[in-house]
Amino acid sequence: MARKTTRKGHTHKFHKIQGKVVKAWRCADSECKYILHSGLEELLLGRASICWNCSESFPMDEINLKEDMPVCQNCRIKQEVPELAELEKFLANKGV
Ligand SMILES: [Zn+2]
Ligand SMILES: [Zn+2]
Numbered sequence: 389m390a391r392k393t394t395r396k397g398h399t400h401k402f403h404k405i406q407g408k409v410v411k412a413w414r415c416a417d418s419e420c421k422y423i424l425h426s427g428l429e430e431l432l433l434g435r436a437s438i439c440w441n442c443s444e445s446f447p448m449d450e451i452n453l454k455e456d457m458p459v460c461q462n463c464r465i466k467q468e469v470p471e472l473a474e475l476e477k478f479l480a481n482k483g484v
Contacts, residue, residue, distance in 0.1 A: 400438070402458055404418055412426055444460055446460035
């Protein structure tokens with residue numbers, strides 16, 4: 389039996405998987421058997437994950453729990469810019 393060396397400092401790269409019945413969180417590392425069924429997401433709050441955009445480690449927050457492939461707070465800001473522009477357009481159209 390080969391002794392598995394635990395890689396030091398392995399940070400999970402969480403992502404959401406959607407089965408037919410259950411949703412769950414897994415780690416993208418194929419060597420890693422981590423699995424967390426949905427409903428227990430709160431356990432991920434504050435835990436380090438690898439960003440799907442920049443591959444940096446970051447602490448998971450509540451918004452990350454809604455994402456299928458969580459990105460760090462820095463990358464999220466970049467992603468939100470187009471949405472903000474859309475919102476401004478929307479408000480402009482409504483004449484607010
Ligand atoms: Zn892992
Ligand atoms: Zn990032």
